[in-house]
Amino acid sequence: MTPVSPDLDRRFRDAAAREHLLDVAYDLVDTPIGTLLIAATERGLCRIAYDAEPERELDRLAQEFGVRVLRSARPIDPARRQLDEYFEGKRQRFELAVDLELQAGFNRRVLRELARVPYGEVVTYGELAARSARPRAARAVGTVMNRNPLPIVLPCHRVIGANGKLVGYGGGLDRKERLLRLEGALL
């Protein structure tokens, strides 16, 4: 039996995205801190997942954004390129559209504020809460960070405890530390 050639497979996956037939395109992207599953809708990036179990992650994406979830490299290319540059220390700001449609009210406001925290700087949970107009909601900000759909691009690794401790990270504290070292925020 002649198998589907990689070229034919890729042509189909490209065409599916080009003809706007996908609810979600995704791909796996290798970085120095592990393989990331990166997904995007037509509006922008919608998920960056560490250590993803693809099957579970795809089910989640299908439930949230629609069943037409397909691996397709091209729509993910800009994110892949910018992340490469970031990890090489050549990029400090991401220029990528993000899809936060599913984030309601406070979550969305916090994530928007988070996006403004500059490269190489850190803020506390409390400060980020204050910038999001809820100064006493440090704990709730922690929850939003923990569920951040777009780590690295929305830099929740730059949010730390009032005592200077790193506190926690969805992808594990090791990664938070590596990202902060990369940015020169930790010595």
Next chain:
Amino acid sequence: MVPMPLPPFEGFYDEHREEIYAFLLRRLGRERAEDAFQETFLRALRAYPKLRHAEHLRAWAYTIASRIAIDEHRRPRADADLPELASLDGRPAFAQLEHLADELPPTERAAVVLRYGYDLEYAEIGVALGSNATAARQAASAGIRRLRRKEPQ
């Protein structure tokens, strides 16, 4: 019973692409099979969100592939001097049959449509239904008997 939800399209594609490609290769040869393959899964993508459950996805994939294989056959080749008359037929037999067979139980319906509408071999229908040639033949003849009983006398 709660119907099985549709899997993400990646799962559907991954599960069926090889057999659908093999099927198109047998029908059309290499060059046309590649185009037909792409068209099959693009068409499936367009219709996918309208499916209400995940049953008979394989038979569904074969139905789309068969329809496209027929269109490919009809498409005039560059070296043909005459238009193909078959393409002038505004209401192809298989469309009528699909409509007629609408009320049959799903397996019988798929067997009847694939056999008499798309002219698949029983062995291929068996694959499409996840059974075998014998079961496919039985399903098709059961479907035909049922259709005959419904037919106005």
